[in-house]
Amino acid sequence: MSVTCPECGAAVAVPAGFMVAACTCGARVRTDGDGTSAHAGLDPYEILGVSPDASTDEIRRAYRQRARETHPDHGGNPDEFQAVQMAWEVLRDGEPTRTRRRQTGSIGVPDVVGMNAVSAISRLREAGLLPVIAMTRVDATSPLIGFVVATTPSPGQQRPHNGAVQIVVALSDPAALRQRLIDSGRQAAKDLRHGFATTWRERQQPSADTAPTATAIGQRLGYSTLTAARGTVDALRLGAYAAVVAVIMAAAVVVGVIRPAAGLIVLLVGLTVVAFTWVRGRRRRRARRERGGLL
Numbered sequence: 382m383s384v385t386c387p388e389c390g391a392a393v394a395v396p397a398g399f400m401v402a403a404c405t406c407g408a409r410v411r412t413d414g415d416g417t418s419a420h421a422g423l424d425p426y427e428i429l430g431v432s433p434d435a436s437t438d439e440i441r442r443a444y445r446q447r448a449r450e451t452h453p454d455h456g457g458n459p460d461e462f463q464a465v466q467m468a469w470e471v472l473r474d475g476e477p478t479r480t481r482r483r484q485t486g487s488i489g490v491p492d493v494v495g496m497n498a499v500s501a502i503s504r505l506r507e508a509g510l511l512p513v514i515a516m517t518r519v520d521a522t523s524p525l526i527g528f529v530v531a532t533t534p535s536p537g538q539q540r541p542h543n544g545a546v547q548i549v550v551a552l553s554d555p556a557a558l559r560q561r562l563i564d565s566g567r568q569a570a571k572d573l574r575h576g577f578a579t580t581w582r583e584r585q586q587p588s589a590d591t592a593p594t595a596t597a598i599g600q601r602l603g604y605s606t607l608t609a610a611r612g613t614v615d616a617l618r619l620g621a622y623a624a625v626v627a628v629i630m631a632a633a634v635v636v637g638v639i640r641p642a643a644g645l646i647v648l649l650v651g652l653t654v655v656a657f658t659w660v661r662g663r664r665r666r667r668a669r670r671e672r673g674g675l676l
């Protein structure tokens with residue numbers, strides 16, 4: 382397909398399956414794409430080879446078998462193995478959740494074509510979607526390297542039944558950058574599993590009996606805001622501990638002037654109590670945050 386460059390008017394050839402191409406003048410031109418590029422077959426049910434009505438047990442069995450077949454250690458294809466993992470991430474929730482997803486309908490796919498791959502991944506995550514990464518090889522001098530050149534479905538289309546959106550990233554050396562992208566994709570899948578369920582649950586029964594978990598709030602505010610809030614609270618807490626330690630040291634000095642041995646005891650006992658409280662508090666906070674607590 383050929384598109385006219387808006388900057389210089391030259392005809393730019395857009396390769397099949399691409400929605401964006403670079404003009405020789407440096408401008409980026411794009412087509413709307415038809416959403417049926419070479420990269421179809423994203424449906425997690427199709428990837429695992431189960432019907433949309435399959436039970437959780439059937440899905441688990443299919444996943445185990447497909448994972449064995451595609452495992453790179455047993456000569457399988459790593460990309461296929463990743464797709465199987467992603468499909469499992471999407472479908473592993475229980476039957477009621479899957480049914481609800483089917484009934485609740487679809488999610489619009491945000492436009493990430495032309496975006497840098499890492500930004501595109503976080504953009505999709507924010508929209509409650511599961512990014513699945515595919516790579517396409519381009520010339521080493523291409524200005525498209527590291528950018529999303531197509532998505533399935535196309536931007537603006539609806540993603541029914543599941544949140545998986547495949548992004549096609551242009552790379553000159555897929556092998557070298559592959560691992561980095563897979564890592565961020567995998568982390569996204571992990572983060573999303575909870576957020577995803579929360580999003581659907583909220584849509585089903587708006588803020589009824591669902592306590593606002595940290596994940597839900599994080600989804601709404603963006604994870605960075607939650608991290609910043611936690612960071613502020615942690616800093617205030619650290620300040621309070623520092624003040625207590627200062628008081629203990631001052632007391633130890635005052636007592637130590639009169640009786641050095643007693644001053645030393647005040648110092649040691651005081652610091653031991655502070656350290657003990659700190660360690661115990663940190664363990665509790667960590668457990669609370671893992672359970673979905675805000676701070």
Ligand SMILES: [Zn+2]
Nearest residue numbers: 386389404406
């Ligand atoms: Zn141009």
